Amino acid sequence: MTTSFPQATTGRPPVLIIGGGLVGASLAIALDAAGIEAVMVEAAAPRVGEQPSYDERNLALARATVNGLAAIGVWPHVAAQATPIRHIHVTRAGEFGSVRMDARQHGVDALGWTLPARELGAGLLRRLDECRHLKRLAPAKLEALESTPSGWRARIQTADGVIELDTPLLVGADGTASFVRDRLGIAAEHHDYQQTLFVCTVTPERDHANRAYERFSDDGPVALLPLSGRRCGLVLTVPREDADAVASLDDDGYIALAQQRFGWRLGRLSRPGRRHPYAIQRVAAKELIGPRAVLVGNAAQTVHPIGAQGFNLGLRDALTLAELVAGADDPGSEALLERYAARRAADREGTMAMSHGLVQLACLAQPLLGPLRSMAMLAFDRVPPLQRLMARRGMGFRSEPPRAVLERLP
Known part of the structure; x- marks a missing residue:
């Protein structure tokens, strides 16, 4: 039996988020904090042990990321489990030179924090329980998408049957092998x-x-x-x-x-x-947006873990989108989505280029580059303007970041 999803209390169809991992859940929370009606569809049951992305990785959260998590009310649920990173030390085996960074030299108490992914997942679930404008379908599976004049109609299989839901904005937060990305016909580069x-x-x-x-x-x-x-x-x-x-x-x-x-x-x-x-692997969508649709997190780009930028980048996707939607009458308008893509372009491309370039330059056997790599490390370690630039980008403050990450921690 197929039923229509209940109308949002505002009388407007809700934003539909496909995927409830770290980035999808963060987006749902950010929209809820802004008073935006949304529905989040997640294949896994709403328990830490069931969600694949709430795993055993130890995430290095950039300072901007922690600011953003604090702004949407997640950080109080996880702060006790986080460990501050006050110093960073980078070297290359068999070569001279190193890069050393100290939080105090950059005027902060920490450059970032380390937090197990399962602890962040648990904190997200606790914060999701506090949401008032969000409906969660989990476990549930998106079975089909149909384009409509005003957005998308989704067919969703739940434990209680099939639900049909109309949305003015479809968000693909469904990971590297994104069903939404494929359905939108957006190609991706794989490495x-x-x-x-x-x-x-x-x-x-x-x-x-x-x-x-x-x-x-x-x-x-x-x-x-x-x-x-x-x-x-x-x-x-x-x-x-x-x-x-x-x-x-x-x-x-x-x-x-x-x-x-x-x-x-x-x-x-x-x-x-x-x-x-x-x-x-590296997977990069060739476009971030489609008609009344947008990709965020790993569905938009999956990067090499070198430099620990994956979730940090994805959260900036989510918070930028939430910021734009919060100030719009039509969350899926072409102008809004183009603004989103423009806002994310420099950060996204710069971060992907950095992670891929580091692998190519620092982690492959290229003996002729050894002296150049060593000199570059010495420069970043000892030339203050270069280190300040690297520190700012490492802390997640790139190009035009979402306002939420600029808020100072309490």
């Missing part, structure tokens, strides 16, 4: 890095002192992120052909590999937690 990322927690012999490390090598980057209780989040990238062998290592073997790749700056590493592998 497989032939790398696999392993994440887990470890305990270093020395106190991390709220310092985040990233070390580049021919085999890919390795990062150590500060966590509470003197633990660290280890992010280890390996060539795809080595992934099965790495996955089969016992704890001692895995620690030996991590130690060899990272070095001994924090002394001996020990007590590795459960390891989780992720294949790394």
Whole structure:
């Protein structure tokens, strides 16, 4: 049996968000905070253990991201689980030079914060429970989309049957393999890095002192992120052909590999937690918008995890869209969507170029580039204007950011 979705209390059809992961849920919350009626459709049940994106990754949240999460009321739900990043140290194996950043030198108490994705997911779910203008369909599946003169008609399978819903604005927040992107006919560029990322927690012999490390090598980057209780989040990238062998290592073997790749700056590493592998790819939609439709987060762009920009970039998508919709009479108008695409262009293209360029320049075997890489690191470390530029971009303040990320933390 098919039923029509109840009309929004404002008398206007709601914004329809497909996907309730980290970015989709953040968008739903931001729209709710602005008093915008919305419906969010998510395939997973509304529990942390059921949502694939609320996983074991340790997210490095840029300062702008934390400002944005505070502005939409999420940060109070997760702040106690977050660890401030007060220092950053970047090196390249086998080459001289490093980049060191200190929060105090840039006039802030922290450059960012580390937070497990599952903790952020739990905080998002708690904040979603507080929403007043949002309807959540989960678990539910988008089965079909039909274009209408005023927007889109969606056919959604729920536990209680099939629902048909009309919307003036369709938002694809449904991840890298986006059904919405395919239905809109938006092509995407794909690049497989032939790398696999392993994440887990470890305990270093020395106190991390709220310092985040990233070390580049021919085999890919390795990062150590500060966590509470003197633990660290280890992010280890390996060539795809080595992934099965790495996955089969016992704890001692895995620690030996991590130690060899990272070095001994924090002394001996020990007590590795459960390891989780992720294949790394780059997927970039060639367009961000379609007729009364828009892509955000991984549906718009999935980037290499180097530099930890994925969720940070996606949240700026969500908050920019919410800001524009909040001030509009028609959330799906062509003018609004074109404004959105223009607002996001420089940040999106710059961040994607940075992450892809770092992989190409810093993580591939190119001996002739070694001296140039070392000189570049020395310049970013010792030339104040260059470091200020890098710090500002690393903290998420690029081009024309959403107003929410400019708010200072309480």
